Amino acid sequence: MRKLALDDEILLKIEKPARYIGGEVNSVMKDRNEIDIRFAMCFPDVYEIGMSHLGIQILYDMFNRMEDVWCERVYSPWTDLDAIMRQEKIPLFALESQDPIKEFDFLGITIQYEMCYTNILQILDLSGISLLSSERGEGCPIVIGGGPCAYNPEPLADFFDLFYIGEGETVYRELLDAYRENKKAGGSRRDFLIKAAQIEGIYVPSLYSVTYKEDGTIGSFTPDHPCAPAVIKKQVVMDMSETTYPERPIVPFIKVTQDRVVLEIQRGCIRGCRFCQAGMLYRPVRERNVETLKEYAYKMLKNTGHEEISLSSLSSSDYTHLEELVTFLIDEFGGKGINISLPSLRIDAFSLDVMGKVQDIKKSSLTFAPEAGSQRMRNVINKGLTEEDILTGAEQAFQGGWNKVKLYFMLGLPTEEKEDMEAIAVLADKVARKYYEIPKDQRNGKCQITASSSFFIPKPFTPFQWARMYSNEEYISRAATVKHAFQNQLNRKSLKYNWHDAEVTVLEGVLARGDRRVGPAILEAYRSGCIYDAWSENFDYEKWLKAFEKTGVDIAFYNERERDADEIFPWDFIDIGVTKQFLRREWERAMKGEVTPNCRQQCSGCGVARWKGGVCIEGKN
Incomplete structure (x- = not known):
């Protein structure tokens, strides 16, 4: 005992x-x-x-x-x-x-x-x-x-x-x-x-x-x-189907954030969004064998008693066998009270059709991530979505019975102008209009479009690692510009706008791109009582400012300057496969508003060809 x-x-x-x-089901002694x-x-x-x-x-x-x-x-x-x-x-x-x-x-x-x-x-x-x-x-x-x-x-x-x-x-x-x-x-x-x-x-x-x-x-x-x-x-697993995977995951005694069976269907992403760190870090794309995933689904549900199964990846729509896997899960488990969740789907007819099969539309809302309001900005970040894609997806969703849509955006992106900020509200209003174009007797209650914006943080190993950030006051000003634009929209009663905490963004920027000189400030902040900084009720920005001041860390140096092309970054000694030359090339294309095709359309020579067996098996460094 x-x-x-x-x-x-x-x-x-x-x-x-x-x-x-401790002592949870499937924990190991x-x-x-x-x-x-x-x-x-x-x-x-x-x-x-x-x-x-x-x-x-x-x-x-x-x-x-x-x-x-x-x-x-x-x-x-x-x-x-x-x-x-x-x-x-x-x-x-x-x-x-x-x-x-x-x-x-x-x-x-x-x-x-x-x-x-x-x-x-x-x-x-x-x-x-x-x-x-x-x-x-x-x-x-x-x-x-x-x-x-x-x-x-x-x-x-x-x-x-x-x-x-x-x-x-x-x-x-x-x-x-x-x-x-x-x-x-x-x-x-x-x-x-x-x-x-x-x-x-x-x-x-x-x-x-x-x-x-x-x-x-x-x-x-x-x-x-x-x-x-x-x-x-960087160490990479190339054959995803040969790696160990938890067939008997631990079942907690209390409700946790993700209380479900999780099937990791693939690693990596073909899309090349220039702001996305995960999309660069986890290249190349490697898929799990669909038959193996079917076996895992049986075993994990049996060994846990969970009533939901989630498919995990950076972009589930790009998994080659998604339709086969989802159809299998619906046929095998749909009638047994097992819910199926599909995060990270793109806005297209196939994805909406899949979601319509697995979601209870009376209880759920759809989440789209345009990331930017204007087409110019979506080209800068290489999102690969047009306004037509977004509005067509919204229209199909509304016709399928959904009436709640969440839209995610970023503020403070490189080259962003006032018109790009205001375009967030304009796009949200256009989405709402698509709902009200449906005949009244075919609508599913009132439409609710919730737009949320985080403030952009240029992360290591992305094309935007050279970009600057802004001050706390500037971020708040940009959010105010968007909020004002929402108040001027025709369908404003159906629109809601939220934004992220600017102070957290400023701190995260310093920690994300900092060097060894930031370490003493982290230690000083901890000693002054900072813990659980990710929890708003515990976050104390003033303590962090005092810690930076005491240890000589200049926020503006780390956040508010654009990096030179030849600057040595604190992380340059790490080889993730994607080369710095490729990232710089993508930064320059971003400044011109040029779109780079995804990996399945065309190899862009990012460097991961060194890892044979992924999507990219040829290319140049």
Whole structure:
């Protein structure tokens, strides 16, 4: 019988104690005496968010299939338990064994978004692990980071021992074997880090040095040790059907954000939107075998009892066998009370027909992502959507019975003018008009068009990585321009407009494109009380401003300047396959408003031809 790390008195004091007790259906228990390596897998956010992340489930399953490894989970304690653990000096623990994280060999942290950076420090702090990697002793867990934010690891370089660049199914076995062998030979912590640096895809920040020019830009980034490579190459799984996949995913006791079976149908995207980091990072496109997916659907539904199955990818409409798979799922499970969800569909007749089969139109709304209001701006960002596509899709949706549509846009895109901002409201109104053109007796109640705009953040490894951002005040002004335009529309009573928090955008911009000099500001913000920055009720912009001021971080330097063509970026030492030359070429095409065809129409020579077996198997670098 496991002894819980928290006693009954504490569990009665906190919100949702089921977040911390473990023991869920399909969670894995092992005998400590029969394993060599203990791995704590962490999602640095609240349990409900972390339990919904597919990547954690995949790695958890992969590690626990290894006889010599026991992988357990840990999430950020919510603020109520955080306070109690500090007061009572309770160390952070893993869900499965309830053992302290500090007793583990590895602490692996997935870094999915910039606003969780202070939560990473919370995890380390509550675990009793030194926040700075340089201060960790021999018995301390190896702290390793991965996920999309690891593609610019530099703001977090002081806090991590290792970063894993790429997809987790590739070199983890080699890394764990190197750790075991080093431990058996009596090697030191540094000995292991040097061995790890020689494994392709592993980045050890402590083995590299950075110099800066007088203007503050990077002068050089070089390895200090002969075993550390100058370039870290992203690790990619090419045969998706041969990789491990969780047939028995963990079933939480409480409702989580994504309470369903998830089928990952493919990785990568052919579209080439110039703002989209994921579309560049996860190239080339690799599809899962449709017959394998059918088998997974059976097994996962049987092993979980879930009543919904979701198809996961960056662009589900581009999966070659989507119609066959959806038809199978409807025929097999539609009559058994199993709902089917299809995120990331494009606006076309096929997608709408598919959605019409699987969604209850009385309960759901359709989501379109034009990203920009004007055609000029959609060409700049290479969205690949015309206004005719959008309006035709909306018309077909309304004729199919939908009456609620969500439209997603971005403000602050490169070359954006006032007319482009106002075009967001004009487009939303045109969508509403399509509804009211339907004969009244054929409408499904009142039409509701909800437009939302986030503020654009130029992410690493995108054609827009050279772009500038704006100040908090400028973003608010742009949102006000759009709001005013909505008030002038004919169908304004059917229109609603929301916008993202500009302060969060400014902070995220600094963290996304920052270098090692940003690390001390993250540490200072955490020490001043910043955690759960992604949660509006906890976000404190003033504390972050004070942290930047105290540590000498200039927001304008990181956000409000366009980068020179030859500037060295903090992430330039990472090879994701897509070349910097291609990204610069796409930036220049964007400035001319030129559209680049998608990968299936024409190879644009992005560089991923080096990974044979994806959509792009030929091309030039």
